[in-house]
Amino acid sequence: MPATLLPRIPLYEPAPATNEPLEFADLAVIDLSKAGTPEGRADLAVQVRDAMSTQGFFYVINHGLTSSQNARIFDIANLPFDQVGEDEKKSLATDFQVTGTYTGYKLRGLWHIESGVKDQIEQYNVNRHVKSQDHPKALIPLLPEIDAFARFNHFEVVHTLLRLFALGLELPEDRFVNMHNFDAAGATSVRFMKYFPREADEEALAKNVWLKGHADIGSVSVLWSQPVGGLQIFSAEGKWKWIKHIENALVINTGDSMEFLSGGFYKPTIHRVIQPPADQRNHPRLGVFYFSMPDDDVKLAPQIDSPVLQKYGLSGRCIDSDPPLMGVWRKGIVAAYGVSDLKKTESGVEEEIINGILVKHYN
């Protein structure tokens, strides 16, 4: 659509990049423009497999969305926070404990972080079937663009990566794609998320943690890289490392469901968000995501016909229990997240059992 025909909305001014000397994770960069041919995909599948066996996070570049389309999505992402009043937000807030689904608003202060300190995060979650939920008035003219953005993430990014993940296991290329149907029932969603600064006393009590260390629930998580730091991954050396911003890149990681489907071959990397570096503290931290999950009726069982799994065997949490259906797994996690009673272990990691499977939370 020519830019002149798009609804006019306030422009979002991104923060300048940080100049702080931070210890950044050294992540592979996957050039998605090479995925158009079978040879290119075979090559990228090896790169993705290597990235997954080392860091578990990687960048994607040349995905096909231009810098100005990217900037427009951040303009749209800011609307549900800056252009919608508190009453309307409240009326569109979902009770996750009841629904087990992230749709609509998550207001600030729902989740417990540490020592009585609650989160300062607002989310606006849009199921990829954009018409399946009510939206704030300000967002309605933007729904065609959000729909196009969801489809872009689904077909161009997630499906392409799922093919590479299948190839890495020497499975038929479309094995995981066939479990991620755009039109099926499921919670694959676009998420807009804004983190607000905290008072110094709360910052100290919560040890600067804004979002606790966790593994994602779904299969492939797509994070649209943005300049404000804070995201860290728990590296193989047992240290938290910062994720560096790359302009118009995607930061990709996988979650629990990919661990289960791949028999532990693709393990989720624990990540968290802490207070941004000192030179960015006065800027809001606005994020745009596409969280993909297998369709609700997919059984999260290891794909044991994979020659790679036959060679290396199964590992991880998926082998100790009867695999849940995706819909059951996500409802259990979403309902419990941030509000359930957690058991603190000796190492300080908090644990709970959901659907018979161990779930850990890190600070």
Ligand SMILES: O=C(O)CCC(=O)C(=O)O
């Ligand atoms: O805000 C970020 O950079 C990461 C958020 C995240 O990990 C999540 O929402 O699962």
Ligand SMILES: [Fe+2]
């Ligand atoms: Fe996450």
